[in-house]
Amino acid sequence: MKTEQQYIDLFTQYEDLICRKSVPVLNALRAQAFADFERLGFPSLKGEDYKYTDVEKAFAPDYGININRLNIPVNPYDVFHCDVPNLSTSLYFVVNDSFYDKELPKAHLPVGVYAGSLCRFASEYPEIAARYYGKLAQTSANGVVALNTMLAQDGFVVYVPKHTVVERPIQLVNIFRSDVDTMANRRILFIVEENAEARLLVCDHSIDDVKFFSNQVIEIFAGANARADYYDLEESSVSTTRFSNLFVRLEAHSSVVVNGVTLTNGLTRNNYFVSLEGEGADLSLCGMSVLDKEQQLDTYSLVHHKVPHCTCNELFKNILNDRAIGAFSGRILVEQGADKTEAYQTNRNLCATRECRMYSKPQLEIYADDVKCSHGMSTGQLDENALFYMQSRGISRDEARMLLSVAFTSDVIEHVRLEALKDRLHKLVEKRFRGELAKCAGCRICK
Amino acid sequence: MLEIKNLHANVNGKEILKGINLSVKAGEVHAIMGPNGSGKSTLSSVLVGNPAFEVTEGEVTFNGKNLLELSPEDRSREGLFLSFQYPVEIPGVSMVNFMRAAVNEHRKYNGLPPVSATEFLKLMREKRAIVELDNKLASRSVNEGFSGGEKKRNEIFQMAMLEPKLSILDETDSGLDIDALRIVASGVNKLKTANNATIVITHYQRLLDYIKPDIVHVLYKGRIVKTAGPELALELEEKGYDWIKKEMGDL
Numbered sequence: 001m002k003t004e005q006q007y008i009d010l011f012t013q014y015e016d017l018i019c020r021k022s023v024p025v026l027n028a029l030r031a032q033a034f035a036d037f038e039r040l041g042f043p044s045l046k047g048e049d050y051k052y053t054d055v056e057k058a059f060a061p062d063y064g065i066n067i068n069r070l071n072i073p074v075n076p077y078d079v080f081h082c083d084v085p086n087l088s089t090s091l092y093f094v095v096n097d098s099f100y101d102k103e104l105p106k107a108h109l110p111v112g113v114y115a116g117s118l119c120r121f122a123s124e125y126p127e128i129a130a131r132y133y134g135k136l137a138q139t140s141a142n143g144v145v146a147l148n149t150m151l152a153q154d155g156f157v158v159y160v161p162k163h164t165v166v167e168r169p170i171q172l173v174n175i176f177r178s179d180v181d182t183m184a185n186r187r188i189l190f191i192v193e194e195n196a197e198a199r200l201l202v203c204d205h206s207i208d209d210v211k212f213f214s215n216q217v218i219e220i221f222a223g224a225n226a227r228a229d230y231y232d233l234e235e236s237s238v239s240t241t242r243f244s245n246l247f248v249r250l251e252a253h254s255s256v257v258v259n260g261v262t263l264t265n266g267l268t269r270n271n272y273f274v275s276l277e278g279e280g281a282d283l284s285l286c287g288m289s290v291l292d293k294e295q296q297l298d299t300y301s302l303v304h305h306k307v308p309h310c311t312c313n314e315l316f317k318n319i320l321n322d323r324a325i326g327a328f329s330g331r332i333l334v335e336q337g338a339d340k341t342e343a344y345q346t347n348r349n350l351c352a353t354r355e356c357r358m359y360s361k362p363q364l365e366i367y368a369d370d371v372k373c374s375h376g377m378s379t380g381q382l383d384e385n386a387l388f389y390m391q392s393r394g395i396s397r398d399e400a401r402m403l404l405s406v407a408f409t410s411d412v413i414e415h416v417r418l419e420a421l422k423d424r425l426h427k428l429v430e431k432r433f434r435g436e437l438a439k440c441a442g443c444r445i446c447k
Numbered sequence: 448m449l450e451i452k453n454l455h456a457n458v459n460g461k462e463i464l465k466g467i468n469l470s471v472k473a474g475e476v477h478a479i480m481g482p483n484g485s486g487k488s489t490l491s492s493v494l495v496g497n498p499a500f501e502v503t504e505g506e507v508t509f510n511g512k513n514l515l516e517l518s519p520e521d522r523s524r525e526g527l528f529l530s531f532q533y534p535v536e537i538p539g540v541s542m543v544n545f546m547r548a549a550v551n552e553h554r555k556y557n558g559l560p561p562v563s564a565t566e567f568l569k570l571m572r573e574k575r576a577i578v579e580l581d582n583k584l585a586s587r588s589v590n591e592g593f594s595g596g597e598k599k600r601n602e603i604f605q606m607a608m609l610e611p612k613l614s615i616l617d618e619t620d621s622g623l624d625i626d627a628l629r630i631v632a633s634g635v636n637k638l639k640t641a642n643n644a645t646i647v648i649t650h651y652q653r654l655l656d657y658i659k660p661d662i663v664h665v666l667y668k669g670r671i672v673k674t675a676g677p678e679l680a681l682e683l684e685e686k687g688y689d690w691i692k693k694e695m696g697d698l
Contacts, residue, residue: 385535386537389534389537390537390548391496391518391520391523392495392496392519393545393609395520395548397520403544410539
């Protein structure tokens with residue numbers, strides 16, 4: 001319990017301060033979270049689900065946590081240059097784990113829609129916040145989620161009430177800015193109620209070269225007939241570690257897209273927990289990564305079909321180079337009685353070197369009788385015939401490799417339901433392969 | 448333009464080409480015929496530098512350059528083109544991106560700036576017309592879901608885009624119905640000038656009704672055993688290959 005101890009000590013010593021600098025809705029869950037964290041600790045390498053990510057080691061360094069909510073002297077508009085231009089969004093920032101409220105987007109949102117600080121939302125609308133906050137992200141089953149819940153003091157929330165459509169995509173840029181090694185316990189609540197519709201794009205950037213750790217918990221609620229899209233673009237830095245626990249709950253006939261793109265990172269663990277709770281719900285869960293040097297990405301997903309007539313399309317692709325390590329563990333669980341379920345899971349990977357490693361474990365667990373399900377996995381190299389065909393047209397081998405690599409990931413991006421973002425992502429991935437993305441192309445500071 | 452001298456080549460350690468000699472000049476159309484397994488496709492593969500084939504002896508010069516020393520992409524940039532017998536499907540790479548990459552690499556090799564977007568689309572449109580290739584096909588992924596005939600038309604379309612000095616058509620007629628054959632052949636004929644040359648590899652006389660060869664060669668057991676005018680193709684059509692085999696003492 002050595003690694004856990006520093007967090008236990010921190011909480012015991014500063015519980016008052018943590019609570020004082022936050023709000024009751026968030027504070028209400030701390031004691032239970034603390035008890036759960038003490039009991040569970042971090043998941044061990046010995047367990048099947050964390051075989052390829054050493055959680056203890058990741059949490060071991062002495063990161064600074066800004067529990068005093070000191071102001072970070074940074075203007076995100078100065079340091080951030082969006083990699084997704086020509087995409088008109090309502091843009092918000094979170095610096096480390098604090099919502100940046102000094103300059104808010106001018107375009108106003110439809111009546112009743114809230115986008116902004118979780119703290120402020122929870123003090124203005126405590127009942128709504130309490131109805132959703134921590135309801136999916138149970139602390140009793142996951143030590144990392146418990147730690148986040150115990151320490152999180154602010155976050156970002158998008159709340160879209162019934163029958164409301166938010167046309168303009170909402171964009172949140174997470175920025176890491178610090179002179180010392182820093183941990184942020186980030187929280188996102190994305191609530192799209194009955195018959196409502198919204199899209200949220202989250203981009204991660206790390207500005208400085210110090211070590212960063214994002215322990216983040218995302219809860220997505222899609223009410224009946226709702227449409228919710230969550231896009232996640234990770235362009236942090238090689239010294240950034242991220243543990244993301246993302247929870248989705250889908251009510252009847254709702255349609256949700258979750259799509260994660262990792263272009264630059266250090267060590268990332270993405271957990272997706274999806275629960276299909278209402279008949280006719282539809283989920284698209286996709287992700288792609290371009291990993292090289294020592295980058296690591298470990299993806300875990302659990303899609304739980306509880307009721308009949310739901311569909312789920314799961315597609316994850318990784319391209320690995322140098323000494324990169326990738327892991328995929330996907331589980332689709334179809335409960336007894338969840339008939340007419342359609343669930344498909346695919347994981348495809350390209351390994352460009354002998355030194356990179358990819359571990360994949362696709363799983364289907366079906367207790368219903370009448371379902372259509374499939375799962376498949378492949379790990380291999382680029383098609384030599386295609387490479388030669390392109391060379392025979394005068395295209396250099398490197399360029400041919402690049403075109404084929406971009407093509408390999410393109411179907412993941414095709415699942416994006418936002419044309420402008422789709423185009424940008426295609427270009428961004430191409431730039432990534434050409435080596436034109438520095439460790440953080442979004443920052444002026446790096447240039 | 449092309450000089451092949453005593454070319455020997457292996458695939459998987461087995462000798463397939465056993466001393467090919469061939470000379471092609473600008474403005475000429477050569478037909479290479481021969482029974483199955485005689486080495487026709489091996490010859491085309493070796494010329495474009497397919498790494499599965501190993502040249503063990505002989506030399507090939509193309510416009511004065513040692514062809515065998517060039518990478519496959521440089522052979523293309525020097526003006527060599529192969530219309531594949533089995534064009535490769537490349538899911539996810541659009542025809543537009545594929546052709547633009549190819550055209551621009553050719554231009555770069557020749558010291559020219561990249562072609563502008565509008566110019567490029569205009570070029571695509573013009574060349575597409577030559578083989579009556581549908582716009583829809585041009586906007587799809589390379590060869591993905593194309594029918595056999597569409598794939599072959601697409602090969603000739605690429606040939607039109609790249610304007611090679613020497614084109615090798617490897618069984619371009621296989622899998623084509625009469626209409627597609629006519630379109631493909633007329634495309635090839637439209638692209639013919641006094642400065643370029645074509646090698647047509649085929650089993651049958653049929654294609655040669657449309658693309659008139661100046662010289663016909665018979666390839667048998669890895670060697671060119673007969674060379675004559677277009678009348679040789681007709682003779683082969685009529686008599687089959689057995690008389691050649693007999694002449695070689697194999698029957």
